[in-house]
Amino acid sequence: MFAACWTALDHWFGYGSQLVDTPTYERYGEAIRAGLVPYRDVAIEYPPGALPVFVLPTFFTWYGVAFERLMGACGALCVLLATLAGAPARSLAFLAVSPLAIGVLALSRFDFYAALFLSAAVTALLRDRHRLGFAALGGAVAVKLFGAVLVPLAAVWTLRRRGRRELALAAACGGAVVVAAAAPFLVLAPSGLWHSLEGEASRPLQIESLAAAFLTTFGQPTVVSSHGSQNLAGQGALAAATSAVAAAVLVALWVGFARGRASEERLVRYAAASVGAFVAFGKVLSPQFLIWLLPLVALVRGRRGAAATALLAAALVLTQVEFPERYWSYVDGFHLAWLVLLRDLVLVALVAVLSLRPPARGRARSA
Numbered sequence: 001m002f003a004a005c006w007t008a009l010d011h012w013f014g015y016g017s018q019l020v021d022t023p024t025y026e027r028y029g030e031a032i033r034a035g036l037v038p039y040r041d042v043a044i045e046y047p048p049g050a051l052p053v054f055v056l057p058t059f060f061t062w063y064g065v066a067f068e069r070l071m072g073a074c075g076a077l078c079v080l081l082a083t084l085a086g087a088p089a090r091s092l093a094f095l096a097v098s099p100l101a102i103g104v105l106a107l108s109r110f111d112f113y114a115a116l117f118l119s120a121a122v123t124a125l126l127r128d129r130h131r132l133g134f135a136a137l138g139g140a141v142a143v144k145l146f147g148a149v150l151v152p153l154a155a156v157w158t159l160r161r162r163g164r165r166e167l168a169l170a171a172a173c174g175g176a177v178v179v180a181a182a183a184p185f186l187v188l189a190p191s192g193l194w195h196s197l198e199g200e201a202s203r204p205l206q207i208e209s210l211a212a213a214f215l216t217t218f219g220q221p222t223v224v225s226s227h228g229s230q231n232l233a234g235q236g237a238l239a240a241a242t243s244a245v246a247a248a249v250l251v252a253l254w255v256g257f258a259r260g261r262a263s264e265e266r267l268v269r270y271a272a273a274s275v276g277a278f279v280a281f282g283k284v285l286s287p288q289f290l291i292w293l294l295p296l297v298a299l300v301r302g303r304r305g306a307a308a309t310a311l312l313a314a315a316l317v318l319t320q321v322e323f324p325e326r327y328w329s330y331v332d333g334f335h336l337a338w339l340v341l342l343r344d345l346v347l348v349a350l351v352a353v354l355s356l357r358p359p360a361r362g363r364a365r366s367a
Helices: 002-012 022-033 048-059 063-084 089-102 111-126 130-143 145-188 190-201 210-218 236-258 264-281 287-297 302-322 327-333 337-355
Strands: 223-226 229-232
Touching (some): 002 089, 022 063, 063 111, 089 287, 111 130, 145 190
């Protein structure tokens, strides 16, 4: 079903749709195949773990088609891993049709590749394959840095389940993957690699983030283009405050998980909540970030899982209404700014549903 929905999406939209990133990836891949050194001879804005997915499609005649099929394969593997991890039937059904809910951006972004590593990490941890789980988590961090938000949860999980020795060995496995991905470029192009990472960290307030959506809905801020996106000018203090809020929410989630039981239900719930908080409260909220949540939310069971799946589906549909067809109308005149704000608030509600403790039933007994 996932393959059928992916094929339908490809048939309806296909390579060459608006606001695709594939030409940038193709430029990176062709440069690397020609012998240029990443981060030294060609500036690349993504971490080293992303490079293989840029290069592999260059071996095929049509780069865009090969890239789309590669991402489709990564998405299908996410569905398989969710099945192995025991995702409920309704979540698997949602994953199967998720390409249609995501829309065209799924075809030209490599976020299913990042989600695959994240899904593999959680699946391995749930099966108490801690070293494999940390290795996959290291791969997620090497592909896109957001994977680091799961490291504290994984550390607590392994410590509780297998003790300090296993945690040390598992952490070494994860660190080895990150080092293996970055080491060649730390030697050949240290300044270029640092510039790439620093550029991601120093990004201004992106126009689709929660704080920016409030400003575009209720005000008339100035929009500028930089760091490969459209951002709000003169909002450095607000961007810093947004990052501080995101960090505070993440720390609260990590502490909350550490103070409770190391159960499978809590691990998947807090993992989904941590990634959701990074997406919802961060100073950058690109539409493709929602793909990261798919395999994690799918693992949450019960009524909480049903509510979380419904909220994620709503966020995906709202995103597709705005992006890509109406994106420039939003940038140029803040058209449908309220819809972007609504989508961001839905993501906040998703984090709340995943993280907050439900109210106790019945009345407490009198002392």
